[in-house]
Amino acid sequence: AQSVAQPEDQVNVAEGNPLTVKCTYSVSGNPYLFWYVQYPNRGLQFLLKYITGDNLVKGSYGFEAEFNKSQTSFHLKKPSALVSDSALYFCAVRGSSSASKIIFGSGTRLSIRP
Amino acid sequence: DTAVSQTPKYLVTQMGNDKSIKCEQNLGHDTMYWYKQDSKKFLKIMFSYNNKELIINETVPNRFSPKSPDKAHLNLHINSLELGDSAVYFCASSRDSNQPQHFGDGTRLSIL
Structure with missing residues (x-):
């Protein structure tokens, strides 16, 4: 069975510091991995994805994520956090079979203090 | 030029009523979805359509019925x-x- 875990409900970081939001997954076959961000009263917005290729994926707003197959992880990172990065972040995974459906993690609230 | 638009934005109604939510996308996409996000922000897929055909139907009560009149629309009736x-x-x-x-x-659906 597929699953995705975001072990931290909340991550607090000072502006200018690096940030990491963790995600681990379990899926049959090769994973399709995604990160989305949700601002208050808005729908989710796509940040980045991994399907194949380089393990380090760069996305919108300076975010990047590293696919680690041995650790089944896909952590979201940014070298220098901005206050405007404060939002709810979702990791999502889908297996490569046609019958697979997308599953979202429980979300991590990122709070950047000035 | 909103890509995916839903109406209404807010829906407040009484228990026992029937309501519909409309969705339209102008991106030319083939696949459309409905999700439910609860008060704890958990997000769960309910339905997925590809070219007007149902491809994912999660364990959702049969009080929920999606309808896709064309590729650009996926409405949800409850x-x-x-x-x-x-x-x-x-x-x-x-x-x-x-x-x-x-x-x-x-x-945002609120049931009184």
């Missing part, structure tokens, strides 16, 4: 609304099921 149906419902679309999804801004 019969006999219950208190537990209170949530934010999101529509989304993607080029295919492997591609990133574009979400609408949600319909």
Whole structure:
């Protein structure tokens, strides 16, 4: 069975510091991995994805994520956090079979203090 | 030029009523979805359509019935609304099921 875990409900970081939001997954076959961000009263917005290729994926707003197959992880990172990065972040995974459906993690609230 | 639009944005109604939420996308995508986000922000897929055909139908009460009149529209009809149906419902679309999804801004359903 597929699953995705975001072990931290909340991550607090000072502006200018690096940030990491963790995600681990379990899926049959090769994973399709995604990160989305949700601002208050808005729908989710796509940040980045991994399907194949380089393990380090760069996305919108300076975010990047590293696919680690041995650790089944896909952590979201940014070298220098901005206050405007404060939002709810979702990791999502889908297996490569046609019958697979997308599953979202429980979300991590990122709070950047000035 | 909103990519995925849902109406209404807010829906307040009484238990037992029937209501519909409409969704339209102007991105030319083949796949559309309905999600439910509860008060703890958990997001769960309910339905997925590809080219007007149902491809994912999660364990959702049969009071919920999606309808796709064409590729650009996926509406959600809910019969006999219950208190537990209170949530934010999101529509989304993607080029295919492997591609990133574009979400609408949600319909906030409150059952009195």
